[in-house]
Amino acid sequence: MRLLFGLMIGAFIASPAAADEIENARTVQIAVDGTISQRCAMGNVPNIDFGELNRGGQTMRARVALDCNVPFTMKISGSTGALTHTSMPLGQGPYSGALPYALGIAMAVRHPSLETVNRVFDSRSLRGGGSFSSNGGIATDGMTLSIELGTPSGEAGLLAGHYAETITITVSPM
Template identity: 25%
Template sequence: MKRILCVLGLAMLVVLCAIQPACAQVTAYAVGQGAVNSVEVGVEVRASVRSRCGFATGGAPTGSVDQADFDQSGFTKDFAIQLNCTGAARVAVSSVNGGMATQAAAATGYGVKAPYQVALKVVADNGTSSTASCDAATLATGGSCSFAGTAGSATGLRLAGASTKANGSYLRVSAPSYAGTAPLVAGRYADTLSITVSVSP
């Protein structure tokens, strides 16, 4: 009698598997019996890093030039720049006076503003760089220099790669001895440059 019951039970199991074929693909074992159960699933993980761009700590160009008798000797000086940009960037420069200007009273036949040049070089971490040079006069409001004004998505000298290291970027101001037709009036001459940086598409 017991043997007959076992045969009937086996027949029922076969019928169930025939009705539900999936039961033949997954086998569950009790702890310590058979192979370890393993189910493979796919989990998609996504993340993003937002672009950042500015000057590194202590990396903004600062300082001054104080050259006596610059009309005769000229001057040149570099100001180091270190950016902290994780992608493409733009750098722009603006000038308050558009040249070296004095507050001294103008005298007939004398000049009160001397021209000078501004050069900009920005270097990416991969070694690529962008350079440009303009007269200070073209950096004043409405000036025509390619990097004049305030940096924005479409304004300023564009650097295509990320730049986060001290890699040789600089702002250079220079002038040869003054060659204008009107001699410069005696006095203190000055200009102020402002440099800005922005993320670029």
């Protein structure tokens, strides 16, 4: 019994309620923070060669790496608004020197839920530039570009020769 009584007194003395208050106690706050920089990275886009342009309606697709850790905007422009004959862009006689195309862009974005956003641009509208938004999402899974060739405006088809167009895509964080 004495042993039990001694243990109870020892437990009472060691309890926090019996401990003396610390005088002049101070509170310390520690601020913890960090930063992640905005980043939008796009992989190389391969050159697209359609070869012989006599067949209308040809389509080519390219998968392009795209990784943006913030919502973003794309600006797209075409230098001439069509695949144009390199030396006679206006054509000659009944033959056209320009072949319009449609540029499609499709990508998965996260909000955190997954959504697919896509847009198709007519090449003539790209001459003045177009824009495309990620709708507030981020992109981590790349994008698919597609180019579908249209029909020449000339009554006899396309003028013989080499045709080219330069499409510029600029990705900017919002």
